[in-house]
Amino acid sequence: MRLSTNIVKDYLIVAFEGELDHHTTEEARMKIDSLYYDNNLSNMILDLRKLNFMDSSGIGLIMGRYRNCKERQGDISIVNTNPSVERILRMSGLLKIINMYSNIEEAIDGKRGE
Template identity: 45%
Template sequence: MVRYSLNNKNLLVKFEMTELDHHVSRAIREEIDEILMTKSVKNIIFDFKNINFMDSSGIGVIIGRYKKISSDKGTVSVININPRVKKVFDLSGMNKIINVCSSYEEALSSL
């Protein structure tokens, strides 16, 4: 469902499913929070390559992790976001607080 990798306090969250919705959001939120509690994470990069739909619970996953990370002066970025999901980011205002980057390298250089 989701793959995680940690590199120099940067957590990469790679979604392997196509929808980030209420069916999967709770489990993903709990997995990420467990990683944040047990590992040293400063920044999170969400890879949206496979995501073509996101509902309000998906927005909640991203915003909730942003609140946790930003309180420790970290940043949250998203990469490989398609135009449909980008529209959700824009309409929700997330694009004002979350870095939207085209690649993992760009996200790393923006930290």
């Protein structure tokens, strides 16, 4: 699994590629949290376009980042999901508490495309 990161405004943007599972979540968590806290950010966008598999460890990673953002009165959004990952997110209930957008620009603006 590979992570690409970028900071835009007060958003840490994290793009996942590959599989997010029990073999990869700890390293991903450490990298994401380090960038998030070291740069004193409050918002996060998770780009899941190139994520082709996620298990319960990945759900846990997303939930933990949700808590981190809420503790800082920030927000977390998910963008660019593929159908299989979106299905897992819906079944887990994450999309009841985390907004999903078509792209990063919509997530930053907080507006979904019509």
